[in-house]
Amino acid sequence: MDDYTIFMACLPGFEPLLLAETQELGFDTSALPGGVEFTGGMAEIARANRESRLASRVLVRIGEFRALHLAQLDKRLRKLPWSDWLRADVPVRVEASCTRSRIYHQKAAAQRVERAITDIVGAPLATDGLRMMLRIDDDLATISMDTSGEGLHKRGFKQFTGKAPLRETMAAGFMRQMGYDGSQPVLDPMCGSGTFLLEAAEIAAGLAPGRGRDFAFEQFAGAAKLHPVPPVSRTPELRYFGYDRDQGAIHGARANAERAGLGDWCQFTCQPISALTRPDMTPGLVMVNPPYGGRIGNIGQLYGLYASLGKVLAEQFQGWRVGLVTTETKLAHATGLKLEAGPVIPHGGLKVRLFQSAPL
Incomplete structure (x- = not known):
């Protein structure tokens, strides 16, 4: 569990700053529009969330493949290592988006992910569960998990915010x-x-x-x-x-x-x-x-x-x-x-x- 692609998102315009920060933290990152990317596992995910001041959130990609129809999507989803990431006692929620793809029905695509997770792991579905994201763009399906939860600008101490606070x-x-x-x-x-x-x-x-x-x-x-x-x-x-x-x-x-x-x-x-x-x-x-x-x-x-x-x-x-x-x-x-x-x-x-x- 140490060779997954991890994406750290940031405010547009802050990519060079985040690249410098993450390299100072010891990550071998490369800049992309909207953030930086590197490979790692759970320990790197934890450090990225806890130690970055500039990242807005941290996502991990757990699978990527081509899918031309729903049956093919379903079959390939069931080969992903869901049990490495998810627990039977922790709810999940699935979000899906489809653009320029032969699979165009977002709700149907999301349902395939939900079924794979419930059948393989047994995790329940809930609107406040761990966020799982399926994106199908030009027939390429990418499955990612949000590892942060609340946005990383919420440090946990600033209960008073006042007027128009700066993140x-x-x-x-x-x-x-x-x-x-x-x-x-x-x-x-x-x-x-x-x-x-x-x-x-x-x-x-x-x-x-x-x-x-x-x-x-x-x-x-x-x-x-x-x-x-x-x-x-x-x-x-x-x-x-x-x-x-x-x-x-x-x-x-x-x-x-x-x-x-x-x-x-x-x-x-x-x-x-x-x-x-x-x-x-x-x-x-x-x-x-x-x-x-x-x-x-x-x-x-x-x-x-x-x-x-x-x-x-x-x-x-x-x-x-x-x-x-x-x-x-x-x-x-x-x-x-x-x-x-x-x-x-x-x-x-x-x-x-x-x-x-x-x-x-």
Whole structure:
């Protein structure tokens, strides 16, 4: 069970970042549209889910073959190693898609997979079961399993989210674009639920992003042989600062940090942009996800906010680098800072970009 194709999906535009991250983790990955691919077994599946900050989910391909009609599909499905992956006491659900193929009835195709699984393994069917995916494209049938369960941006600690939160996987990707390696202090002047700071502190602490949650692969047949990864422990150092004018956001962000075991690494203060001052330490990163018109409010009312932010940063944060996330190039320019635009990344129906500066 160590030579299966594993696909790690990510946000479009993050493929080069995920490729670099997974290679640093020791996986022999290659980039594909929408993610990266490599070969491995259950141990690699577990590490990919627990240790990647950028992957959205991890899929494993358990079979691929040509099928020109339903009888042929049924026959070849029954030759797959279902018992290597599935248990009789764990429900499954099957999703099917058919494009440009002689098998065109998706429901009938899905039923063939369901019958093969129930006949061979005895696993029951349920709408909340392990997700099995059949895709038939140009008569090529590919059967994959979702090994993650909930999306990997759900780390398991951020119970408070606030308005229009940034996904953890997206925050981690933007910080990687900034070259963050855990050694620099990080400040967020509009921190909301604290996503940038929690990701930064976890990286510095050497904590696996998936250490506090469950995964679908833990219900697979071979999961009992896996051993949990011991946590990395490093001495806390206060280098992560969050500010927000909303007291509720500050309380929520602080609680998120405590749940993640990062309370001693992070400091959260309720104050407006106008009161922002630089911490007394070596320059680091200012990471900020301000409101933007498609997300919160009228875009015309936001130019003043961006201008005020840029003025404070220019005056107070010499030597620091700025990473600003927004949908609007004009808003980024309103800061008055020299910002370079990164690739477009989809975010909840919007298209955002990271605008980053050289040291101020």
